[in-house]
Amino acid sequence: MAASFASKCSRVGRSLLGGLGNNLSGLQSASNEVVGNNVWSQQQRTFIQMRTVLKVVDNSGAKKVMCIQALKGKKGARLGDTIVASVKEAMPNGKVKKGKVVYGVVVRAAMQRGRCDGSEVKFDDNAVVLVDKQGQPIGTRVFGPVPHELRNKKHVKILTLAKHIA
Amino acid sequence: MQSFIGGSIRLGQRHGFYSWSGAHFKANRAYLATNNSSSLIHGSDNSINSSRNHLLQSLGTRLGSQTKELMLPGCSGGCSMPGLSQLAAMMSTCSSRSMTTAASPTPDSSQSVTDVPPRIKFKRLDKTAKHIMQILDKEAVEEVKAQREIPDIKPGNIVQLRVEVPENKRRVSTIKGIVIARRNAGLNTTFRLRRMVAGVGVESLFPLYSPNIKEIKVLDKKTVRRAKLYYLRDKMNALR
Numbered sequence: 001m002a003a004s005f006a007s008k009c010s011r012v013g014r015s016l017l018g019g020l021g022n023n024l025s026g027l028q029s030a031s032n033e034v035v036g037n038n039v040w041s042q043q044q045r046t047f048i049q050m051r052t053v054l055k056v057v058d059n060s061g062a063k064k065v066m067c068i069q070a071l072k073g074k075k076g077a078r079l080g081d082t083i084v085a086s087v088k089e090a091m092p093n094g095k096v097k098k099g100k101v102v103y104g105v106v107v108r109a110a111m112q113r114g115r116c117d118g119s120e121v122k123f124d125d126n127a128v129v130l131v132d133k134q135g136q137p138i139g140t141r142v143f144g145p146v147p148h149e150l151r152n153k154k155h156v157k158i159l160t161l162a163k164h165i166a
Numbered sequence: 167m168q169s170f171i172g173g174s175i176r177l178g179q180r181h182g183f184y185s186w187s188g189a190h191f192k193a194n195r196a197y198l199a200t201n202n203s204s205s206l207i208h209g210s211d212n213s214i215n216s217s218r219n220h221l222l223q224s225l226g227t228r229l230g231s232q233t234k235e236l237m238l239p240g241c242s243g244g245c246s247m248p249g250l251s252q253l254a255a256m257m258s259t260c261s262s263r264s265m266t267t268a269a270s271p272t273p274d275s276s277q278s279v280t281d282v283p284p285r286i287k288f289k290r291l292d293k294t295a296k297h298i299m300q301i302l303d304k305e306a307v308e309e310v311k312a313q314r315e316i317p318d319i320k321p322g323n324i325v326q327l328r329v330e331v332p333e334n335k336r337r338v339s340t341i342k343g344i345v346i347a348r349r350n351a352g353l354n355t356t357f358r359l360r361r362m363v364a365g366v367g368v369e370s371l372f373p374l375y376s377p378n379i380k381e382i383k384v385l386d387k388k389t390v391r392r393a394k395l396y397y398l399r400d401k402m403n404a405l406r
Contacts, residue, residue, distance in 0.1 A: 108366065117332055117378045118354075124367035124399070145363040148333040164364040 045111040045122070047076025048083060054128040057107065058139030058161075061094015062087045065104060065128060079113040079121075080149035081106050082135075085128065095138055096130065102138070104128035105155055107146045107162075121147055129158050137161065303352035310353070310375040317382055319357050319374065321345050322390035327359070327372070328381040338380060341370070344388070346395040360398060367399070 048054065052067040065085035070077035077083045083104050090098045107129050112122035123145075130138045137158055146162040159165060294301075310316070319325060326342045343361030346369070355374040360367065372379060 112369075112371070115331075115333065118356075118373045118376060119329075119378075120371040122369050124369075143364075144366045145368065148331060151333055 045109075047073065047078060047111060048081075048106060048109060048126060049076035052076075052126065053088065054083075054085065054104070054106070054126045056104075056130060057127045057143045058129045058137060059094075059141045060130045060137075060139035061096045062090045062102070062130060064089040065102065065130070068101065071103075077106055078111060079106055079109040079147055080153045080155070082131070083128065085130075102130050103133060104130050105135075105137075105150070105153075105158060107142070107150065107158065108144065113147070113149060115148075123147075131155075131158075300352075306353045307355075307375065316374065317384050319345055319348060319382065319384070320387075321348055321393055321395055322388040323384050324386040324388065325359065326383045326385055327379055329372070330378045330380055332378065342385070343370075344395075344398070346398055348393070367402070369399075 047070070048067055049070060050067055054065055054067060056062045056065055064087075066088050067077070067083045067085050069084040071082045071084065073081065083106060085102055085104050087096055087098050087100045087102060090096060096102055105128065106126070108123035108125055108127035110122060110124065110126055112120040114120045127144065129142055132138060135155065135157075140161070142158055142161040142163070144162075145164040146158060148165060150156075150159050322345065324342070324344050326340060328338050328340050330338050341359065341361065343359040345357050346360045347358040349356050353375055356371050357374055358369055358371050360369045362368070
């Protein structure tokens with residue numbers, strides 16, 4: 001009873017609260033909910049937290065990283081935030097090797113991010129660009145689109161490397 | 167709060183101070199319950215006669231929405247428009263019901279009773295107050311519609327937008343995608359657009375009446391049998 005009501009709330013409030021309705025929905029630990037489980041709830045995408053596997057979209061050598069820590073935010077990282085990650089899968093000859101602990105900037109998130117004009121944007125996957133401690137990208141190319149939010153977070157270098165700004 | 171009272175007093179002059187005080191106090195007990203309001207009313211007694219002529223000239227002869235719009239420049243700063251519109255709505259109902267004893271122009275009120283624009287129906291005061299937000303919402307929507315040409319956007323049609331993104335140094339970008347959802351909520355009607363950007367699917371949600379959307383053009387229509395096309399997320403439609 002409470003769960004169905006809560007998920008109804010999550011459906012209505014999903015676009016309004018921009019993901020902060022996580023507490024209301026009661027699906028705290030699930031980042032992907034199976035569609036068809038509950039007829040009222042859509043897929044409630046949540047934050048990027050510990051153990052989230054992300055795609056790497058630069059040419060630093062890594063292919064997949066797993067998030068260890070979201071540097072800002074109690075619940076997790078969102079679009080444009082920095083995370084600490086561990087490299088799970090890497091290309092054989094690259095700048096980073098498997099098992100290395102790196103920093104990354106989230107450039108694509110499946111959770112919607114609200115903009116100041118009332119619009120929202122969400123991508124189809126979670127992707128990250130590896131950076132060093134100062135915030136400079138390790139790789140030299142960035143694939144795929146990046147959002148405008150990076151400009152406010154002062155990741156101008158990544159924006160210049162990107163081919164498409166969503 | 168004080169400026170609101172100031173605006174309300176000027177509106178009161180329109181229909182005669184006596185009738186206004188009787189009906190208005192009853193209706194707006196919440197607003198005028200503070201001490202501030204009473205002192206303000208006494209204080210502005212002096213300015214009533216001086217501002218009356220100015221008011222009568224500027225207001226014109228018709229009530230309804232036109233009065234509201236005219237009241238805006240004359241009103242003191244800080245008055246919110248919804249408050250004024252609400253008051254004007256109440257004022258017109260007051261005038262239609264009560265007799266004015268002051269020397270306000272009675273031909274105006276009688277004309278207003280018959281010539282009120284039909285799109286706002288004035289019921290009894292408390293009945294109007296119940297869906298006042300709905301009335302205000304509709305007015306706001308019509309205002310935006312009159313200003314900009316906004317086509318009808320239904321799910322399934324392919325749409326091209328010219329948006330001005332505030333985070334991107336005011337650069338107008340064109341966005342082309344398929345509308346997968348539309349949520350009607352008065353002024354906050356939003357629609358979701360899904361598009362493929364450089365191999366990655368991107369969904370954006372836009373308020374339909376946002377001033378940032380400079381132009382909307384419907385390119386194509388797809389026949390769909392659904393209002394929300396979320397199944398397209400799994401389908402991975404190629405090339406858009």
